[in-house]
Amino acid sequence: xxxxxxxxxxxxxxxxxxxxxxxxxxxxxxxxxxxxxxxxxxxxxxxxxxxxxxxxxxxxxxxxxxxxxxxxxxxxxxxxxxxxxxxxxxxxxxxxxxxxxxxxxxxxxxxxxxxxxxxxxxxxxxxxxxxxxxxxxxxxxxxxxxxxxxxxxxxxxxxxxxxxxxxxxxxxxxxxxxxxxxxxxxxxxxxxxxxxxxxxxxxxxxxxxxxxxxxxxxxxxxxxxxxxxxxxxxxxxxxxxxxxxxxxxxxxxxxxxxxxxxxxxxxxxxxxxxxxxxxxxxxxxxxxxxxxxxxxxxxxxxxxxxxx
Numbered sequence: 001x002x003x004x005x006x007x008x009x010x011x012x013x014x015x016x017x018x019x020x021x022x023x024x025x026x027x028x029x030x031x032x033x034x035x036x037x038x039x040x041x042x043x044x045x046x047x048x049x050x051x052x053x054x055x056x057x058x059x060x061x062x063x064x065x066x067x068x069x070x071x072x073x074x075x076x077x078x079x080x081x082x083x084x085x086x087x088x089x090x091x092x093x094x095x096x097x098x099x100x101x102x103x104x105x106x107x108x109x110x111x112x113x114x115x116x117x118x119x120x121x122x123x124x125x126x127x128x129x130x131x132x133x134x135x136x137x138x139x140x141x142x143x144x145x146x147x148x149x150x151x152x153x154x155x156x157x158x159x160x161x162x163x164x165x166x167x168x169x170x171x172x173x174x175x176x177x178x179x180x181x182x183x184x185x186x187x188x189x190x191x192x193x194x195x196x197x198x199x200x201x202x203x204x205x206x207x208x209x210x211x212x213x214x215x216x217x218x219x220x221x222x223x224x225x226x227x228x229x230x231x232x233x234x235x236x237x238x239x240x241x242x243x244x245x246x247x248x249x250x251x252x253x254x255x256x257x258x259x260x261x262x263x264x265x266x267x268x269x270x271x272x273x274x275x276x277x278x279x280x281x282x283x284x285x286x287x288x289x290x291x292x293x294x295x296x297x298x299x300x301x302x303x304x305x306x307x308x
Contacts, residue, residue, distance in 0.1 A: 011102075014065075024055065027049075028049055031047030058082075071129035238282070238283050243300050279307070
């Protein structure tokens, strides 16, 4: 139970409430609490007399009362009371009223004197901490024991809306799945096994390693005048640098014609019209084959193999 509520109950029971820094509240002989409280029109307290008197310490009986109904140790209960009263005094010093539930309010007038304004009767029932715990436990148990209500749409309009959302969502999901399946089964141009990428500049090979310029440019002429020449230089040997191996005839012919259109000395071999190889025949030294292979792989973005 809260401290402000306990102060009014202490006054109702003990007829006197003395508060340090505030003064003394006393019940008149004709004071009585109405039997019916909590109506729409609360009743104003009648029969409370207030005097602004000096009170040095709170009544020990008040501390015992707070200890009993809050469950706190007496020093802690006294500390809570002091903090509450200090806060009220601060309110009074800035021109605000200090309310006491079930009693009334103290205000400071222009002469810096305290005045009492009656309030409304307290409707809070006085309970011990153990009783409050029992009530709280019973409330929790009641909530847990209540049958859970299954969610259900409250109208046909809501049901129809949910059904429409479900249908649209299902159609969208099926369309998305079909598109992804089609995308997986249909190879994209330039993105299949051993597929190559043709760069815009086909007048020659651009290599990171400048030492590869001689063997590739001599063996793969970049223009029409030298495109069909396969020249042997000194102790060089002829190697086939295969840039595409596939059983797909359509793909092989398309790639072969594409490279030929760029004026490159590309060749194509086929085995029983079932397997195709597109390659560059190059005369080079054995020590230079690895450099040429790496250069072709980088340039055509494919895995190049070497055959004698």
